[in-house]
Amino acid sequence: MGNLHEKRIAITGSRKMAEMSMMVQKKGGTAYERPLQETIKCKPEDMQEILEAVIASGTDWSVFTTGVGTAALFEAAASLGLSEPLQKAVAASRIATRGYKTVQELKKHGLAPEIIDGDGTNAGLLGALEEVDLAGQRVFLQLHGERVPALEQGFAEKGADLTCIMPYETTIPYPEVVTKLVHEIIDGEIDAVLFTATPQVRVLFKEAEKQGLAGQLARSFNEKAVAGSIGRVTTGTLSEYGVTRVVAPEHERMGALVVAVDEFFKGD
Structure with a gap:
């Protein structure tokens, strides 16, 4: 007791x-x-257009913010038959992450981040990218459950060409x-x-x-x-x-x- x-x-x-x-x-x-x-996972079909665009055009940076979101993203890709091409597109890019669970989830797909946040926060993630020149860079950003204006604005202010995807929603x-x-x-x-x-x-x-x-x-x-x-x-x-x-x-x-x-x- x-x-x-x-x-x-x-x-x-x-x-x-x-x-x-x-x-x-x-x-x-x-x-x-x-x-x-x-937490409700989004339908794979709702993410298909974005995934296919990233696979077709590539991305300079892939940014993952949660373990559950990373898992849901790759699950959706697998159900659409896009698992391998998505893995290749992400592997060809530079990777940044927020949170240790995200790092663990990426490891399952043979992926390792170049940039890791300092404290598990969105501000920490942006801080870790502070010295990185993102002007004109294509950034594929996995959001976590809801829109995150401060995070999206942070990338926009650095001149990134941002593509966001939300694998799950918070209700x-x-x-x-x-x-x-x-x-x-x-x-x-x-x-x-x-x-x-x-x-x-x-x-x-x-x-x-x-x-x-x-x-x-x-x-x-x-x-x-x-x-x-x-x-x-x-x-x-x-x-x-x-x-x-x-x-x-x-x-x-x-x-x-x-x-x-x-x-x-x-x-x-």
């Missing part, structure tokens, strides 16, 4: 929710399933759950909220903003329900919304997050 006895822990990611709930329960806590984000499965969680946190009905990806944070705070409760929500995180976070990007997004009390394990794993939150409540 851990330190989560009588603690109410909200889990916000749809992925592996059952496993995380079990981990919380084994530590003595009560898991509240509050899915704020769901809100149950809008009413988002509203419910905002009030549960503010009302002190939750002791910790576990965030496993940045969109979960944005979804929650955008709902709070609609209700004029964003500031109150941030204060509640800092004083009542502690925020648990996987990854520097997620932690950075919490900080942007004014959340300063964050439990973030060194190893970016769901199990490590539960252990870190359990340790936070030690002696409580």
